[in-house]
Amino acid sequence: DAGVIQSPRHEVTEMGQEVTLRCKPISGHDYLFWYRQTMMRGLELLIYFNNNVPIDDSGMPEDRFSAKMPNASFSTLKIQPSEPRDSAVYFCASSWGTSGGADTQYFGPGTRLTVL
Amino acid sequence: TQLLEQSPQFLSIQEGENLTVYCNSSSVFSSLQWYRQEPGEGPVLLVTVVTGGEVKKLKRLTFQFGDARKDSSLHITAAQPGDTGLYLCAGPTGGGNKLTFGTGTQLKVEL
Numbered sequence: 263d264a265g266v267i268q269s270p271r272h273e274v275t276e277m278g279q280e281v282t283l284r285c286k287p288i289s290g291h292d293y294l295f296w297y298r299q300t301m302m303r304g305l306e307l308l309i310y311f312n313n314n315v316p317i318d319d320s321g322m323p324e325d326r327f328s329a330k331m332p333n334a335s336f337s338t339l340k341i342q343p344s345e346p347r348d349s350a351v352y353f354c355a356s357s358w359g360t361s362g363g364a365d366t367q368y369f370g371p372g373t374r375l376t377v378l
Numbered sequence: 379t380q381l382l383e384q385s386p387q388f389l390s391i392q393e394g395e396n397l398t399v400y401c402n403s404s405s406v407f408s409s410l411q412w413y414r415q416e417p418g419e420g421p422v423l424l425v426t427v428v429t430g431g432e433v434k435k436l437k438r439l440t441f442q443f444g445d446a447r448k449d450s451s452l453h454i455t456a457a458q459p460g461d462t463g464l465y466l467c468a469g470p471t472g473g474g475n476k477l478t479f480g481t482g483t484q485l486k487v488e489l
Contacts, residue, residue, distance in 0.1 A: 357475060367423070371420055372420055
């Protein structure tokens with residue numbers, strides 16, 4: 263059974279370029295989460311969706327970041343324009359959503375983004 | 379904002395030693411989770427504790443939820459190199475299924 267799939271695994275780009283990160287959640291999961299992990303700030307929630315609808319985007323750092331979930335099996339996180347401070351590992355996670363905050367979140371392998 | 383502070387931040391020990399990692403908050407949580415993250419991978423859930431004072435065991439790992447549900451600890455007995463990784467506690471915040479993660483404890487177990 264496939265877990266959460268993220269692509270690309272690594273992305274190196276230059277400042278000012280557009281970056282698109284992709285995620286395929288586990289089939290049947292109702293919740294999808296986007297996180298960013300850095301040494302300085304740890305693991306931070308950026309945005310999460312329930313049944314493809316964005317519920318809380320308060321963690322999105324600024325207007326350069328946007329996320330979409332056009333259907334239950336696909337989500338994107340876009341950064342335009344990218345800046346060096348966006349360099350981080352970006353994780354996608356999904357969950358059933360049946361136990362409230364005690365739900366298990368299943369994480370993908372992450373996308374390591376480097377902005378030069 | 380409900381914050382979760384973990385200590386120690388870094389821990390390097392020899393195989394066979396015991397250790398305890400702490401997760402503390404000034405806020406009450408309905409439940410707390412512990413995840414382990416290995417290099418190049420995403421975090422993986424180890425356990426969820428939901429009742430104040432609850433103790434759960436997972437082989438050599440013992441998890442405890444504080445009586446007041448503001449803190450938790452993870453004790454590892456006879457650590458092995460396979461225990462190496464980043465240990466993260468996490469608790470639900472803001473309602474819904476939103477999780478706040480702790481600051482993390484990076485554990486290295488050497489032969």
